[in-house]
Amino acid sequence: MDGKFDFIYSYGSGEKEKNYLVGDWDGSGKDKIAAARGKTVLMDTNYDGKHDIEYTIKTDFEPEQFLSGKWQGAKKDSIAFGNKNTIYFDDDADGTADRQITYANFANGDEFMSGDFNSDNKDDISIRQGNKFLIDSDLDGKIDSEFIANFAKEGDIYLIGDWDGGGKDSVAV
Numbered sequence: 001m002d003g004k005f006d007f008i009y010s011y012g013s014g015e016k017e018k019n020y021l022v023g024d025w026d027g028s029g030k031d032k033i034a035a036a037r038g039k040t041v042l043m044d045t046n047y048d049g050k051h052d053i054e055y056t057i058k059t060d061f062e063p064e065q066f067l068s069g070k071w072q073g074a075k076k077d078s079i080a081f082g083n084k085n086t087i088y089f090d091d092d093a094d095g096t097a098d099r100q101i102t103y104a105n106f107a108n109g110d111e112f113m114s115g116d117f118n119s120d121n122k123d124d125i126s127i128r129q130g131n132k133f134l135i136d137s138d139l140d141g142k143i144d145s146e147f148i149a150n151f152a153k154e155g156d157i158y159l160i161g162d163w164d165g166g167g168k169d170s171v172a173v
Helices: none
Strands: 019-023 032-037 040-044 053-056 065-069 078-083 086-090 099-102 111-115 124-129 132-136 145-148 159-161 170-172
Touching: 019 065, 065 111, 111 159
Parallel strands: none
Antiparallel strands: 019 032, 032 040, 040 053, 065 078, 078 086, 086 099, 111 124, 124 132, 132 145, 159 170
């Protein structure tokens, strides 16, 4: 790496977005950008800065958080959305929750994150509590493992990805 950017990409207004997502929305094998606004996720599949897919959830609440992942080992990523201590999964991308998981150990201020922490080609759910990560690898609502990012400091930003191409995600701070 030479420290130069391959390209500079701008998407969303920066004011209305609840959060940004990365995922393979069209099954091409390449991740793309999406911006969440209210109940809608705007997906850009060709990196032109404009949304090609508009996905809207059908709920009576506005989600606190959106997640993307290959929850069941599918070819393309799907959307999940969190509200309080519950994650709702929309596996068929029709805007309605197909299933939900409620976590008893979720507290105010915690954050849901997704990644394949056990190399099974299916994304897992993690509950981040400060620098502690509680992992639910089989999506049954129970914590299977945990780890602490000892190198993290208050206010750090956390990202999850397969940084070495080994098939297992880990945390970057």
